[in-house]
Amino acid sequence: MKVLVIGGSGYIGTRLVALMRAGGRYTPVSAARHAGSGHLRLDTRDEAALTRALYGMDAVVNCVAGSAPAIAGGARTLAQAMRAARVPALVHLSTMAVYGDLEQTVDEATPLPAPRGWYARAKRAAEAQVLALARGPAREAQDTTPRVTVLRPGCVWGPGSTLWVQRIVRWLHQGRLGDLGEDGDGWTHGVALDDVCAAILASLQRPAAPGVPRVLNLAAPDSPRWNAWFADLALAAGATPLRRIRPGQLRADAWLLGPPLHLAQRLLKAAGRDATVLPDPISPGLLRLWRRQMRMDASAATRTLDLAWTPYPVTLRQCLSALRAGPARAAGTGRQPPGAAPAR
Numbered sequence: 001m002k003v004l005v006i007g008g009s010g011y012i013g014t015r016l017v018a019l020m021r022a023g024g025r026y027t028p029v030s031a032a033r034h035a036g037s038g039h040l041r042l043d044t045r046d047e048a049a050l051t052r053a054l055y056g057m058d059a060v061v062n063c064v065a066g067s068a069p070a071i072a073g074g075a076r077t078l079a080q081a082m083r084a085a086r087v088p089a090l091v092h093l094s095t096m097a098v099y100g101d102l103e104q105t106v107d108e109a110t111p112l113p114a115p116r117g118w119y120a121r122a123k124r125a126a127e128a129q130v131l132a133l134a135r136g137p138a139r140e141a142q143d144t145t146p147r148v149t150v151l152r153p154g155c156v157w158g159p160g161s162t163l164w165v166q167r168i169v170r171w172l173h174q175g176r177l178g179d180l181g182e183d184g185d186g187w188t189h190g191v192a193l194d195d196v197c198a199a200i201l202a203s204l205q206r207p208a209a210p211g212v213p214r215v216l217n218l219a220a221p222d223s224p225r226w227n228a229w230f231a232d233l234a235l236a237a238g239a240t241p242l243r244r245i246r247p248g249q250l251r252a253d254a255w256l257l258g259p260p261l262h263l264a265q266r267l268l269k270a271a272g273r274d275a276t277v278l279p280d281p282i283s284p285g286l287l288r289l290w291r292r293q294m295r296m297d298a299s300a301a302t303r304t305l306d307l308a309w310t311p312y313p314v315t316l317r318q319c320l321s322a323l324r325a326g327p328a329r330a331a332g333t334g335r336q337p338p339g340a341a342p343a344r
Helices: 011-023 047-054 068-085 118-135 162-173 193-205 226-237 247-270 284-291 299-305 312-325 327-331
Strands: 002-006 027-032 059-062 089-093 147-153 155-157 190-192 214-218
Touching: 002 011, 011 027, 011 193, 047 068, 059 068, 059 193, 068 089, 068 118, 089 118, 089 193, 118 147, 147 193, 155 162, 155 193, 162 226, 162 312, 190 193, 190 312, 193 214, 193 299, 214 299, 226 312, 247 284
Parallel strands: 002 027, 002 059, 059 089, 089 147, 147 214, 155 190
Antiparallel strands: none
16 A cells, blocks of 8 residues: 655654554655655645645555644645545544643544634644545545545654653753642543554554544543653653642743743744754643643544554653653753644
8 A cells, every 4th residue: 555644754754654664564655844865855735746746645644743834724735636636545633632621521523612722723624624525525426535534642652752751851850840739630641652653554454434534532541640741751750859830830931931932942943043952931732731621532443443552651661761762862951843733
């Protein structure tokens, strides 16, 4: 099966392509906007170029992250190009952020609230494009419409996780994170990187029915609360004793320190200078995430794709092993990668 992996140079895409190549069942073509060695250079908003890249493909996996135009605009162009190239299957990566600030157990049938923030709006718009592609025009026969699976992962972590391991360890060492009390009692909805890749591969092997798009949550059933994750990382990284962070300190960090840090990073990058000299900003969106009492029900993915979730202790051990292999990088200052999104 020949598969175009869009966003193939990212965290999920890189691992997915490696697994595909190792398994021998797939012939992946990794595409990215800023492509290096081994990647096809492709801007997903360039419909003509994307259509050319799609010809001859058996399926597409859309792992695009980055800016709102790249996410939403890229999905719109992808839908148009897939119609033109008549690619039969798509696996599209969305996010738990589409559930917004809901404080309840959510499954795929839960009505989605109005999106809050640019990332959730872009992801909702991207979902709308690929779901419309799956349903197809009224005049189009169902057996000619692409088979579409939309996956909504929680926080994707594993070896080399910049967002949910390395960045958090830096904040722990800086004394900016610790035991957050009720502000850290939300659920992580963590999902191992390899489990996300397994869900993608299973979606390719067991495609949705023509004209009937499939949406599935991805979150390990034993993923911990944020306070437990912070404590486990602090113990492993030597960021102990774990500090109790008062609500006022946390909010001042996010609302007062965060905006100037974001602005300073943009100015440094615009000047061609290294923005990693600055500490990572803690965004107000993360504060909402860490305390939110939403629970993602991923039982449909377990049944439909026959997934075996990686146990939390195993995932933690894998993350910590990679962390210990590069302690200087994990404990130093630095920033999240350009265009990184708040949740996935």
